[in-house]
Amino acid sequence: MEEVSSLPISASQRGKLISAGYTSISSLFSVSSFDLARVLKISENEALAILEVASQRAGLGRTNGSHAVVSGAQNAWDMLCEEESLGRITTCCADLDEILGGGISCQEVTEIGGVPGIGKTQLGIQLAVNVQIPSDYGGLQGKAIYIDTEGSFMVERALQIAEACVEDMQDYSGLLHKDKQAHQIKMQPKDFLNNIFYFRVCSYTEQIAVINYLEKFVSEHKDVKLVVIDSITFHFRQDFVNMALRTRLLGGLALKLMKLAKKYSLAVVLMNQVTTKYYEGSYQLTLALGDSWSHACTNRIILHWSGNERNARIDKSPSVRSASAAYAVTRRGIRNSTSSCKRVKMM
Template identity: 30%
Template sequence: MTATDIEDIPGVGPATADRLREAGYITVESIATAAPVDLSEAAEIGESTAKKIIKAAREIADIGGFKTGTDVLARRQEILKLSTFVPEVDELLGGGIETQAITEFYGEFGSGKSQIVHQLAVNCQLPREVGGLGGSCLYIDTENTFRPERIEQMVAGLEFEKPVPEGYEIPSVEDFLANIHVARAHSSDHQMLLIDSARDLSNELKDSDMPVKLVIVDSLTGLFRAEYAGRGTLAGRQQKLNRHLHDLFKLVDDLNAVAVVTNQVMSNPGVFFGDPTKPIGGNIVGHSATFRLYLRKSKAGKRIARLVDSPNLPEGEATFMVETAGIKSC
């Protein structure tokens, strides 16, 4: 079943299908995993009808049931790894940044967060044989950090450790920039809506030569932090942030793509010994991000990446440099 066959779901007529598409429900899978109340509002139908449509979609999409460990292992074997082109950082991450997961980079201003995501926006377009994913990038920019000039410098500075496929030539800077789709978010609600737009665009590019393989949110919490000030608004902020991360994970899980988010930090005044820096977002971001890396500055222009949390990798550190040519080994 293709992404445009939602009319084949029992109970979904042409008018309902149009309303669902306008609300971002353009695949059977997206309907199958929707909440009845959300689908009811989007399609302007009763909640009981929405439940029946969701049940029918689940039967068609064959999701929602239990799977054996063997099935999960088979799904895990589809995971790809995106290289940072810094061997020490790749080793820290078990070979690179995983698809079907959210990887968070957090740290103070100037620690290298936006530099890394610019580098990944370039690397993801390269062939898998050299550590890329052979796909395009969606970049949700909340702090006006995307710089095409930086992409140009990083393309010029590309160096490969692995053999390049025979006949492969590095595309032009214009080609690299054409495969980075940037959206500027102006509010937290707009930021959340852009995930729906990302799904639409990824479906358009699904059968192209450059399907979406990387989704970047730089930064994840900036707009939420600015709009929800004070303890009284914390619960609302965390609820929206949780929904946003859930939608992001669902998107990259469906696409077998990489999700990378950057995060701001704050200083914990209650810490008297050790590093008082902690990421914004609390437990919601902590539990939603599959891999968390803390970036900090070191001597002589070096940066240190510390793997703080991972479901299957040990904690550790790796150093890298931010140079004009991109992210490089020390």
């Protein structure tokens, strides 16, 4: 995806485009010269010239200020066969996997939101380990990208979960090879850590830059099957006065992540925080970033407390019905809940 920084226009015009959220050339395809002039505070002739340059760089012509890109159709039967062959990433909680239709879907963007301490980061780390499970054990045998915006990723915790994953595979191998010599597990805990590519970002501009870089990175590491962003929210809730700009920037990021998931058949998981919303005379907890963001992801899962028990509820999905499942955060990672589940320290 070519960036506006490569356009042969003035540096001030490139700066205005990026500041307004138009980071890729494709983001200019659906905007009119009038709207671009208004947003950038330039003349309409200047805006038209920018759009012409962008069209030429993309190898497209503009007609009446707009254009469309049309590609060949795909029949629905091929789409269904493709989806069924993709596989899913297990959460290690059988009850949660069941309501998800087998786990987290590839080729889709899944948002997971909830209050602090509910286990969002724990689930993100669990998925980054589980995506690496070899195909012999029903896994995707992939690698993971973990984008940490809050500094909450714990490598010691990832090692704990990886050690538990190796033990689980050994137990599974023992069941498959009864009366025979135990099958040797090739992957070791350190191998799981080697296969998690970690990015730490400290501002929303860094976050945009990393997401823009993802396609190049994934194209060079085609075995990546999962991208976790923990969280998509953090930097976009600070120092933002212009909500229209924030909405445009987030919308652009969502489109890029959807395209990435589809093009490379990988799963994108976005962690979200909570905020309060005034509704029918009282303040209620809701996921952050507003109503427009709620439409940006394919699936939405809300994590919440029910007494001392953690619950996951499917709030939105095109493929599975709305349902809830209890889960627990244990020393070994995400697991099925038990009636004695309590809030305990993991490390």
